[in-house]
Each structure stands twice: as C-alpha cells, then as structure tokens.
Amino acid sequence: MPRFLAAKPTAELLQLPWQVPLADWPTQHLVALPRGISRHVVRFLAVGEDILAAKEILEEVAVHEYRLLTELKRLGVPSVEPVGVVLGRVDVDGDPLDPILLTRHLPFSLPYRSLFYPGVKHETVNRLLDAMVALFARLHLTGFYWGDVSLSNILFRRDAGEFAAYLVDAETGELHDTLTDGQRAHDLQIARTNLYGEFLDLEAGGILDASLDPKWLVATIEDRYHQLWSELTGVEEFDGSEMYRLEGRVRRLNALGFDVAEIDVDASPDGRTIKMRPKVVEAGHHTRRLMRLTGLDAEEHQARRLLNDMDTFRAKFAPGAPESVAAHKWLVEVFEPAVNRIPADLRAKRDAAQFFHEVLDYRWYQSQRENREVPTDEAATGYIHEVLTQLPDEEMVNVDPVGGELANKYDPSHGYVDDNEEKPYDPWEDEANDPEVPVMAGFDIAALRAKAAAKEARRSS
Numbered sequence: 001m002p003r004f005l006a007a008k009p010t011a012e013l014l015q016l017p018w019q020v021p022l023a024d025w026p027t028q029h030l031v032a033l034p035r036g037i038s039r040h041v042v043r044f045l046a047v048g049e050d051i052l053a054a055k056e057i058l059e060e061v062a063v064h065e066y067r068l069l070t071e072l073k074r075l076g077v078p079s080v081e082p083v084g085v086v087l088g089r090v091d092v093d094g095d096p097l098d099p100i101l102l103t104r105h106l107p108f109s110l111p112y113r114s115l116f117y118p119g120v121k122h123e124t125v126n127r128l129l130d131a132m133v134a135l136f137a138r139l140h141l142t143g144f145y146w147g148d149v150s151l152s153n154i155l156f157r158r159d160a161g162e163f164a165a166y167l168v169d170a171e172t173g174e175l176h177d178t179l180t181d182g183q184r185a186h187d188l189q190i191a192r193t194n195l196y197g198e199f200l201d202l203e204a205g206g207i208l209d210a211s212l213d214p215k216w217l218v219a220t221i222e223d224r225y226h227q228l229w230s231e232l233t234g235v236e237e238f239d240g241s242e243m244y245r246l247e248g249r250v251r252r253l254n255a256l257g258f259d260v261a262e263i264d265v266d267a268s269p270d271g272r273t274i275k276m277r278p279k280v281v282e283a284g285h286h287t288r289r290l291m292r293l294t295g296l297d298a299e300e301h302q303a304r305r306l307l308n309d310m311d312t313f314r315a316k317f318a319p320g321a322p323e324s325v326a327a328h329k330w331l332v333e334v335f336e337p338a339v340n341r342i343p344a345d346l347r348a349k350r351d352a353a354q355f356f357h358e359v360l361d362y363r364w365y366q367s368q369r370e371n372r373e374v375p376t377d378e379a380a381t382g383y384i385h386e387v388l389t390q391l392p393d394e395e396m397v398n399v400d401p402v403g404g405e406l407a408n409k410y411d412p413s414h415g416y417v418d419d420n421e422e423k424p425y426d427p428w429e430d431e432a433n434d435p436e437v438p439v440m441a442g443f444d445i446a447a448l449r450a451k452a453a454a455k456e457a458r459r460s461s
Contacts, residue, residue, distance in 0.1 A: 001014075002018045002086050002087060002088045002089045002090075003086075003087040003088040004084055004085070004086060004087070005063065005066065005084055005085040005087060006083060006084025006085070006102070009084060010047070010048060012047045012048040013047055013084075013102075016029060016045070016047070017029070018086055018089050018097075018100070019089065019090065019091055019092055019097075020091070021041075021056070021091065021097060022041045022042075022043055022054060022056040022100060023041045023056075025043060025045075029045055029046060030043055030044060030045065030046070031044040031045065031046050031051055032044070033051070033105065040055050040056055040057050041055070041056040042054065042055045042056075044105060045102075050104065050105075051104075051105035052083055052102050052103065052104060052105060053080070053102070053103045053104075053105055054100050054101070054102055055100065055101045055103075056097075056098045056099070056100050057098060057099065057100075057101060057171065058098060058099070059085075059087060059098070059099045061171050062085045062087075062098075062099040062100070062101040063085055063087075063099075064171065065082075065101055065169075065170050065171040065173075066082045066084065066085045066101055068170045068173050068175060069081070069082035069103065069170050070082050071175055072142075072144065072167070072170065072175075075142055076284060077138060077139060077142055077144065077167065078135060078138070078164060078165065078166045078167065079166055079167040079168070079170065080103040080104065080105075080106055080155070080166060080167070080168050081103060081104040081106075082101075082102070082103050082104075083102040083103055083104055084102050085099055085100070085101055085102070086099055086100040086102065087099045103168075106155050106157065106166055107351065108157055108158065108350070108351045108354070109155040109156065109157050109166065110155065110156050110157070111151075111152075111155060111156075112128075112151040112152070112154065112156070112198075113202075113207065115128055115156060115163075116128070116202055116207060116208055116209075116212075117207060117209070119209060120209050120212075122211070122212075125209075125212060125217075127161070127162050127163050128156065128163055129217070129220055129221055129224065130162065130163075130224065131156060131159075131162065131163040131164055131165040132154060132165050132221060133221060133224045133225045133228055134165065134228065135154065135165035135166070135167065136149065136187075136188075136191070136225055137225060137228045137229055137232060139167065140179050140184050140187070140229070141232065141233075142175075143175055143176040143177055143178050143179055144173055144174070144175050144176075144179075145173060145174040145175075145176065145179060145183050145186075145187055146167075146170075146172070146173055146187050146190075146191075147172035147173055147174065147187065147190065148169065148171070148172040148173075148190065148194070149187060149190055149191035149194055149195070150191075150194040150195065150198060151194075151195060151198045152168075152169070152198070153167065153168050153169035154166065154167065154168060155168050157299060158299075158350070158351075158354045159299035159300060159301040159302055159354075160299070160301035160302045160304070160305045160354070160357045161301065161357075162301045164299045164300065164301075184229075188222060188225065191221070191222075192218055192221075192222060195217070195218050195221065196214055196215070196218045199212075199214035199217050199218065200214050231252065231253070232253065236249060237273060239273065254285050284300060285300070286300055286301075286303035286304040286307055287299065287300050287303045289303070289307060290303040290306055290307055291303075293307075293310070293323065293324060293327035294310075294327050294328070294330075294331045294335075296331075296335070296352075296353065297353075298353035299353065302353040302354060302357055303353070305357045305360065306335070306353060306356060306357070309330070309334070309356075309360060310326070310327055310330045313326070313329075313330045313334060314326035314327075314330070317329070334376050335356060337376075337377055337380075338355075338356055338359055338376055338377060338379075338380040339352045339355060339356060339380075341377070341380045341381060341384060342355065342384060342388070343384070346384065346388055346389065349388055349391045349392070350388070350391070355388070358383065358387070359376065359379050359380045359383045360376075360379075362379050362382060362383040362386075362387065363376060363379035363383075366379055366382060
C-alpha cells in the first residue's frame with residue numbers, strides 16, 4: 001500500500017490501482033477531458049463524484065508542488081486545488097514507480113487549444129490575453145515567482161464577458177515575501193520565450209488564426225503587464241488641489257478587481273505637490289462582496305454583473321431595505337428561479353453565474369427587440385430554448401480539440417490519428433539511458449536514465 005500525503009484521503013482514492021504506471025491505467029478509471037500538452041504523464045481520474053488530475057513526477061518535485069499549491073490556495077491565488085501526493089508506489093514486481101501529484105479538476109475550465117482556433121474573434125483573443133496578464137500580475141503581487149510561464153500551465157474559465165485564468169503547474173515556482181524587479185523581469189523573459197514558441201506551434205499546426213501574429217501576441221502581453229503593474233503599484237504625482245484623484249485611483253483599482261489596504265501619501269514641504277502609492281492587498285473585490293451578501297461563489301467579472309443586477313433590483317423593489325435583506329430577496333426571487341429553469345441535461349454547458357450573466361445579456365437584447373421590459377424569468381426561458389441548447393458542454397468536455405481526432409483521447413501528447421509525421425525526439429521519454437544524450441542543466445538525468453533502464457528491463461523480461 002502506498003503512502004498518501006493528503007488532508008483527507010478517501011476510501012475511493014485508496015482503492016485505485018497505484019501499482020500500475022499511470023500511462024497504463026485501465027480506462028474505467030479515466031475521464032477524457034481537454035488539456036494542454038505536458039512533458040509528464042497526466043491523466044484525469046474519476047474518484048467517486050470528483051474528477052482529479054493525476055501527474056506522475058519525481059518525489060521531490062511532487063511534494064514541493066503540493067505544498068506550494070496549498071499555500072497559493074490559502075493566499076487566494078487563482079490556481080488548481082491540491083488534493084495530495086501518492087508516495088512509495090511500486091509495481092507488481094516490486095520496482096519503484098514515480099509518485100503521483102493529485103489536484104482537483106477545475107470545473108468549466110478550458111485549455112488554450114480550445115480557445116485559440118481559426119476564426120476566433122480578436123475581441124476574444126484580447127480578453128484571453130488580459131486574463132493571462134491579470135494572473136501574472138496577481139502572482140507577482142503575492143510574491144510568487146513562476147519560473148515556467150506557458151499556455152499549457154494555464155486554464156481559462158468564462159467570467160461574464162471576460163475570461164479568468166488559473167495557474168495549473170507550479171513545480172518550478174517559488175514563494176517569496178516580495179519579488180524584486182529583477183525576479184519579475186526574469187519571469188517575464190521566460191514568459192516571452194515560452195509563449196512565443198507556443199504561439200508558433202499553434203500557427204504551424206493551423207490552429208492559430210492567420211490574422212494573429214505570434215510576435216504581436218507576445219508584445220501585447222508584455223505591454224499590458226507593464227501597464228497593469230504600473231496601475232497597481234506605480235507612484236502618481238499631482239497638484240495639491242487635485243485630491244479627488246486619490247479616490248479616483250482607488251475606484252480604478254476596485255474596477256480591476258483589486259482591494260486597497262492603504263495609500264502612502266507624501267506631500268511636498270509647501271503642500272503643492274502630492275505623491276501617492278497604493279498598497280494593493282488582494283484581488284476579488286466584487287467576488288467577496290457577492291459571497292458576503294448571497295453566499296454565491298463567482299468569478300470577479302461575473303460577480304460585478306450580478307451585483308449590478310442586484311443593486312438595480314434593490315432600487316426598484318426594495319429601496320428602503322438594508323442591503324443584506326434586498327440581496328436575499330434578489331437571490332430567492334430572481335437568481336435562483338432563473339437558474340432552476342435549466343434542464344438537467346443542459347447543466348454542463350455553463351456554470352450558474354455565467355448562465356445568469358448570459359441571461360441578462362439576452363434579456364437586454366430581447367427588451368430592445370420587443371420595446372418592453374422583459375422579466376428575468378421569461379428571459380431565462382427564452383435563452384435556454386434559443387441559445388443554451390446550441391452551446392457545447394464545458395463542464396465535462398469529452399470531444400477532441402481543434403486539429404482532428406486524437407490518437408488517444410486520454411493523452412493529447414500522442415497526437416492525432418491522421419498525423420503520420422515521425423514523433424519528435426523527447427529526452428524525457430526516448431533513450432534517456434543513453435550517456436551521449438546532451439541534457440540541459442536542471443534535469444535529473446540520473447533518475448531519468450534509471451527509470452528508462454528499469455522500463456527496458458521489464459520489456460526484456
């Protein structure tokens with residue numbers, strides 16, 4: 001029996017075939033979900049009612065990533081939830097197997113290959129880039145040095161009309177009290193190199209729309225990062241008669257989803273010039289307010305949209321009621337009846353907050369078309385019949401990504417069925433026991449060669 005480094009290992013988890021290499025697991029334990037390409041063996045597992053992502057990696061890396069993800073979740077950073085590490089694995093012959101890191105699958109999440117497709121609108125691409133930049137800035141504000149920024153290490157979720165980005169892979173990460181400008185610049189340099197290579201890969205595979213230039217995409221990400229970082233941390237100088245700019249700066253930061261703990265204000269000796277620097281503590285300004293008032297868990301832009309509808313409802317139907325009372329009334333009379341109209345077979349298409357946001361959009365357009373104020377319940381019914389039924393499932397996507405039919409739907413790294421090109425050389429998988437193979441610094445080649453030698457010995461026997 002292997003050892004489990006986990007807060008709450010369940011009976012279902014203990015009964016899985018941990019003595020089998022992850023690449024050879026029987027399909028009755030697996031779920032086919034879209035994901036990015038990984039240099040490790042990665043599978044999605046069905047464990048009771050949960051879907052877990054399993055990654056087979058070296059013990060030191062697995063434990064480091066588990067503890068780092070645990071700390072990031074405590075800090076409120078958007079990242080996958082760690083479940084545990086399976087240690088001390090051996091196969092049926094008693095040979096050691098690499099540990100497995102377990103994380104909880106992020107519901108309604110999409111990998112980048114599902115979103116950067118031919119014909120994608122430029123507005124959608126801009127929103128994806130903004131989500132990546134916001135994640136990058138949040139991580140740096142927290143003191144997190146990523147060290148391996150890439151599209152494959154990010155998952156996206158719909159967030160009203162925007163997207164929210166989540167960190168998936170933290171094995172190269174480091175958590176500090178604060179990051180120096182040099183650390184941020186180095187992380188940005190890694191991002192520039194990795195992202196450019198991935199955009200070129202999409203372009204070569206015919207997946208990236210022809211109107212999108214990889215160089216422009218990378219330059220845009222870098223420029224927007226610097227703009228956002230300046231807004232979050234930059235010093236602003238203004239005349240002493242323009243004190244209203246203090247409140248304006250706070251409002252802009254709140255609109256970006258960040259709360260401000262304090263503002264460092266420094267006046268010149270004559271009082272004519274004011275310098276201000278905000279101390280941003282954490283993102284999720286609107287998310288926390290919605291949770292406090294209703295108990296609903298939503299992304300930041302979704303929360304802002306729902307709060308706007310709630311405030312409008314309060315002004316119309318409960319103008320004298322306390323905010324908490326009006327919020328409860330909106331929840332039970334508007335939000336819950338709309339969401340409860342979704343048929344069971346359509347619930348995998350959108351999460352509740354995203355569904356309600358899209359209903360509000362539909363309600364507005366329908367009101368314009370009919371020149372009347374369409375009620376929310378009527379709009380929900382119309383949206384379900386006219387729009388939702390036509391949308392693909394996003395909670396449990398069991399289809400092949402753009403590019404063709406996968407040779408192995410459980411492992412995208414195997415490529416597509418019609419891909420006849422020779423598999424590219426990979427030092428992680430091919431001839432790792434060859435002492436002539438050059439390996440970049442930082443790779444544990446001894447462990448890789450030992451693993452490859454053990455695999456070859458099993459084949460020979």
